[in-house]
Amino acid sequence: MPVHGLTPILLCLLPMWRILTPVSSHPQHRQCQLIQRMALCNNGKHSFVPAELPDNIEELQLNYNHIQTLQDNSLLRYPSLNTLSLACNSLEKLESNTFQDSKLLDSLNLANNNLHIGYQETSHALKTLPRLRALDLSENKLDDEMVATLLQNLSSLEYLNLSGNLLRRLDETSFRDLHQLKELDLQRNIMFEIDGAFDSNPKLQRLNLAFNYLPCLTDFHMTQLVVLNASHNFIEWFISRQDLNNTFQLETLDLSDNKLLFFPFLPNQSHLQNLYLSHNSIRFYEHIADNATFLNSTTTVEFYNLKTYTRNVTAKLWDESLHGDISSLENLDLRGNQVEYFPRGFIHKMPALSRLRMCTNCLETLNLTSEQFSGSLYELDFSNNRLNQIVADEGTLTTLGNLTYLNLSLNDLEWLPSGLFSSLPSLRSVDLSYNNIDICVPEEAETSTDTISDCVDWKKVISLRQLYLKGCNLKIIPSSVFTGLPLTHLELSDNPGLIVQESIQSLSRTLQHLGLGNTHIQDFDFSHFLSLKSLNISRNSLAHLPPSLLNIHLKVLDLRDNRLSSIPSGQANTLAPKLHTVFLTGNPFNCCETEWFKTFKTTKTINMVGQSDIECEDIFKTTHRVDLESFSCFEKGEESIFWYILLIVPVCLSFVGISIIVLLTFKPKMLQKSIKKKCMKPTSY
Ligand SMILES: *[C@@H]1O[C@H](CO)[C@@H](O)[C@H](O)[C@H]1NC(C)=O
Ligand SMILES: *[C@@H]1O[C@H](CO)[C@@H](O)[C@H](O)[C@H]1NC(C)=O
Ligand SMILES: *[C@@H]1O[C@H](CO)[C@@H](O)[C@H](O)[C@H]1NC(C)=O
Ligand SMILES: *[C@@H]1O[C@H](CO)[C@@H](O)[C@H](O)[C@H]1NC(C)=O
Ligand SMILES: *[C@@H]1O[C@H](CO)[C@@H](O)[C@H](O)[C@H]1NC(C)=O
């Protein structure tokens, strides 16, 4: 066919044509996109700044090109330029006079290049930019000395990005000239020491030190700083200077993923709102501070400034008043620490607290009454602790009127305050999974007068939408417990043998997600659950798909680890267009009935999670991946051949047998001869 003959020629011509176009008469800016005064020339093959652009452009983007040197004359044509971006170019240097006519340039992005090679000449070029406000030098393999050289005299700079370089140590000379600096990104370097580095930057508001090797931050006194991110270091101590009378402007402090043993020694006065301390080793030591037997042991820790001895820092350990000013705190994240209890009055010191995340700590009891949580509390996560009971009197519960999200999963809870949930009018989401808690039989709940209860009920909690009760050893859900509750999410998985059918029928109008994995359910009727979008019926030994699923508009269906051998074509055809996500692994599918797989596979809108792990068994009981289709199975057409062979073999055998008999009958002489020959005996006649 002619098409076949032409294709190679076309393929050869294409690269030639590509190479020729820029050189031939067409102006280069054909490769750039012009939007008003902005030229976008990203992802091209430019080795030079294009010379054909309108000379009044104000912004030029040349990211992902091949410019190695920015030459003296390259920007002369564009004197109005205020923004230039050359990220990802393997750029080695900017020649000294590059910016001789670019006096308006205020934003320069040089990220991801090789400026460590020509940093000296580049620094001369940068010095000629009187208005430079934003400079991105990230990912350029720059070390301490190179950075100091490059930043000389950049006194107008407000934003500086040095992330992903090779900085080790900062001192007072590092950013000496940057008097206007407001934001500095130093993440992903190899810094292990900072010594007086920011004393010349009184306007610095945002500082990112994440992913370095800092062992401590002591003598913290940057009162103007608003955001400090020192996450992912090796920080053991965070100590603010305590003798300052000014209020710190600090609003966000991120010390997560460090090695803190103590709650940070925060400024005495601050506006701190967000404190992120997850994944440290923090605990509280009030029991030691109060304890006479420890009085004579070391109670202070001192940090010496090795260079000058002028700024020794002394902190009294065990003194919980050094927690500092937490009165504006709204978010406190202490996930993954070792907190066993809160010091007296600690929670009460945070009247604005809205989110408290205590997941994965060592809390054993919780007395909401004595802690005095504030009414602003919105989200409370105590999951994965060792809580055995929660105590609260009625008055306390009524103050928690804004509490919306409560996660108590993965504890050893056996006791909860009676009427806990019905006293919380804003509660929307409750997770009680993996506890030993039961569901109250309605009559029982009404008559009980105890302040503490070993079962939970949700009567009248009309705000509740999401309820998670995984792995609670539930055996039966009393009918009518969910009556009147407009739940949208109900998770009951991992309660083997749970009897559930009647009790959740009252949720059929509202329920969108239902989790019934590993509950041993068999003949559940889903046909009334018309709002259901997501259903988990994995690990239930189901031998076929519940037919009632076909009437509802499921988007997510988890059928893993059942005993399905096939999905009848009719069902597959009905489900495929509705589903977005389906989980099917862990079923003993029959390789000879995989029509459903083709149906799902050819439906573009469906995601078969773990598609290559779906397996089937062929007639010889060998396991195969369904998607390889290389198993021995006699499907439809082939099947009949198999039967033909089975039929033909006996026919042939009979034919051969008959032939032998005929031979024997009609040619006895031949036979005799042959026998005689074989016997080697002479004839008798
Ligand atoms: C650059 O700064 C140095 C000191 O850091 C100073 O001596 C020099 O005069 C400055 N040069 C310009 C051009 O401002
Ligand atoms: C600094 O540069 C890095 C890498 O180029 C980037 O991921 C980061 O977002 C930048 N920082 C800021 C504050 O823009
Ligand atoms: C701190 O920096 C890390 C790394 O860039 C980032 O993941 C984290 O979100 C930052 N923290 C805050 C509070 O912005
Ligand atoms: C803080 O104020 C107190 C009294 O108001 C004063 O004695 C002290 O010197 C001040 N400290 C500083 C560092 O200004
Ligand atoms: C901290 O501030 C409180 C008032 O907010 C004051 O009473 C106390 O003396 C201050 N502590 C220090 C060490 O300055």
Ligand SMILES: *[C@@H]1O[C@H](CO)[C@@H](O)[C@H](O)[C@H]1NC(C)=O
């Ligand atoms: C003192 O410490 C001991 C040992 O840690 C502890 O058993 C005791 O309860 C503590 N006493 C007080 C008053 O905290």
Ligand SMILES: *[C@@H]1O[C@H](CO)[C@@H](O)[C@H](O)[C@H]1NC(C)=O
């Ligand atoms: C602490 O030390 C003093 C003198 O060094 C001694 O008199 C006192 O008994 C000690 N107290 C404790 C609780 O060991």
Ligand SMILES: *[C@@H]1O[C@H](CO)[C@@H](O)[C@H](O)[C@H]1NC(C)=O
């Ligand atoms: C800091 O500590 C060192 C060692 O103990 C001491 O020699 C020096 O005088 C101290 N400096 C100040 C300012 O306290």
Ligand SMILES: *[C@@H]1O[C@H](CO)[C@@H](O)[C@H](O)[C@H]1NC(C)=O
């Ligand atoms: C909880 O705290 C309150 C107030 O401090 C106290 O009266 C009550 O006895 C405590 N309950 C328990 C069980 O510790």
Ligand SMILES: *[C@@H]1O[C@H](CO)[C@@H](O)[C@H](O)[C@H]1NC(C)=O
């Ligand atoms: C509860 O939340 C609302 C809206 O966010 C807020 O106006 C109100 O002050 C909060 N209640 C308390 C006691 O903080």
Ligand SMILES: *[C@@H]1O[C@H](CO)[C@@H](O)[C@H](O)[C@H]1NC(C)=O
């Ligand atoms: C509750 O916390 C557990 C463990 O931290 C987490 O896996 C689960 O998703 C949380 N539940 C909800 C509803 O967010």
Ligand SMILES: *[C@@H]1O[C@H](CO)[C@@H](O)[C@H](O)[C@H]1NC(C)=O
């Ligand atoms: C369905 O429930 C099982 C059993 O609890 C669980 O392992 C699985 O992750 C759940 N599926 C989805 C999609 O969340």
